[in-house]
Amino acid sequence: MSGKRVLRSLLHELREAASNPDAIKNSLAARYILAQYKKFETTDQQLCKARNEAVFLGQTYLSYLSSQRKYNAIYKEYHSRGERSVKETADLVGFKLPTDPK
Amino acid sequence: MLRGIRLLRFSNINKCQTSALAAVRHYASQPKRFYKQTNVLCTDTGYEVTLDHRKLKTPKGTLFTVKSEPLAIAVATEFDNQKEHIERSRMHISALCFTALDNPNNLTKLDMVNYLLNFMPTDTVLFQSEDETALQELQLNEWDPLINWFNKRFDTNLQKTMSITPPQVTDDDKIKIAKHFQSFSLDTLHGYIFAVDTLKSIVLACAVIEQQISVEKAVALSRLEEEYQLKFWGRVEWSHDLSQQDLQARLAASVLFVHFNCSEYLVQEKLIL
Numbered sequence: 001m002s003g004k005r006v007l008r009s010l011l012h013e014l015r016e017a018a019s020n021p022d023a024i025k026n027s028l029a030a031r032y033i034l035a036q037y038k039k040f041e042t043t044d045q046q047l048c049k050a051r052n053e054a055v056f057l058g059q060t061y062l063s064y065l066s067s068q069r070k071y072n073a074i075y076k077e078y079h080s081r082g083e084r085s086v087k088e089t090a091d092l093v094g095f096k097l098p099t100d101p102k
Numbered sequence: 103m104l105r106g107i108r109l110l111r112f113s114n115i116n117k118c119q120t121s122a123l124a125a126v127r128h129y130a131s132q133p134k135r136f137y138k139q140t141n142v143l144c145t146d147t148g149y150e151v152t153l154d155h156r157k158l159k160t161p162k163g164t165l166f167t168v169k170s171e172p173l174a175i176a177v178a179t180e181f182d183n184q185k186e187h188i189e190r191s192r193m194h195i196s197a198l199c200f201t202a203l204d205n206p207n208n209l210t211k212l213d214m215v216n217y218l219l220n221f222m223p224t225d226t227v228l229f230q231s232e233d234e235t236a237l238q239e240l241q242l243n244e245w246d247p248l249i250n251w252f253n254k255r256f257d258t259n260l261q262k263t264m265s266i267t268p269p270q271v272t273d274d275d276k277i278k279i280a281k282h283f284q285s286f287s288l289d290t291l292h293g294y295i296f297a298v299d300t301l302k303s304i305v306l307a308c309a310v311i312e313q314q315i316s317v318e319k320a321v322a323l324s325r326l327e328e329e330y331q332l333k334f335w336g337r338v339e340w341s342h343d344l345s346q347q348d349l350q351a352r353l354a355a356s357v358l359f360v361h362f363n364c365s366e367y368l369v370q371e372k373l374i375l
Contacts, residue, residue: 064354071347078340
């Protein structure tokens with residue numbers, strides 16, 4: 001993934017994760033990431049380290065945020081929901097009830 | 103009379119308890135989000151996190167201070183992202199910082215290096231199967247390049263095993279790997295152990311921390327056989343996907359933790375005349 005796409009996805013995930021999505025512009029993480037992008041604008045090899053270090057860290061944080069979000073979504077869907085109704089079970093496996101229109 | 107009241111009360115309590123037990127299962131309630139804003143403070147000793155006007159403390163009660171700014175920002179963001187309750191079990195970056203600061207098991211560097219070394223002979227990628235040719239081929243293509251990379255990187259000679267007998271790790275190899283891990287600080291080693299425990303493999307953990315593979319790839323490789331079997335037996339979202347996402351989040355947290363802890367931001371900018 002290129003640097004630009006990582007940035008866009010990171011901001012998207014930060015917005016998804018935030019408790020108040022409107023205030024994302026003032027959030028520390030978003031400001032820090034943007035500042036880092038400014039700093040490494042010409043090249044991310046300014047640090048004499050392995051190549052693409054900055055992008056790698058960005059991708060890692062991105063996968064942290066997105067995995068967390070997906071985990072929460074699955075957890076919310078399935079954890080301690082009690083027994084499902086016949087309709088819900090049918091939807092889950094893609095069946096229709098006899099009462100549903102064909 | 104008094105006894106009668108007491109009995110009455112007792113039976114009342116009993117009734118309450120049984121009905122409550124039958125109705126719902128009680129989990130320990132999570133603390134409510136008691137703050138509005140989080141922020142990061144820069145002090146002489148490092149970076150601190152504030153929740154409104156309070157300073158964040160570790161579970162043991164010491165003040166939360168880290169050396170790296172991005173790490174403090176990640177922790178502050180994590181606290182800021184909590185909705186109504188603080189779900190501590192899913193805040194992996196904060197949890198790692200707390201563990202490193204408190205060191206609840208009083209581990210020394212030697213303990214941790216020994217723990218990692220003892221993991222070597224049971225490394226996931228060293229146990230390959232020869233029962234199924236398709237799986238064997240998959241492991242050969244996916245795992246072997248990383249074993250080779252590891253051997254080259256650390257100048258070791260790890261050999262995979264095809265049977266139940268664990269692979270032999272020579273003392274020479276152990277010394278080389280121990281030397282590498284000894285060079286890290288205690289905090290960084292906490293991150294390494296968390297990554298190794300997540301992946302069940304030192305080879306994969308080193309590969310992802312040294313940027314050879316991405317986090318998703320590392321988790322996929324550590325679950326290689328599971329993924330292979332899934333093709334035949336089907337994928338269950340609330341088990342397989344849940345564990346995959348959990349492992350990815352944990353691994354990403356530990357990789358970030360290691361990187362932020364052992365990188366010194368020495369930037370030398372070019373002089374523009």
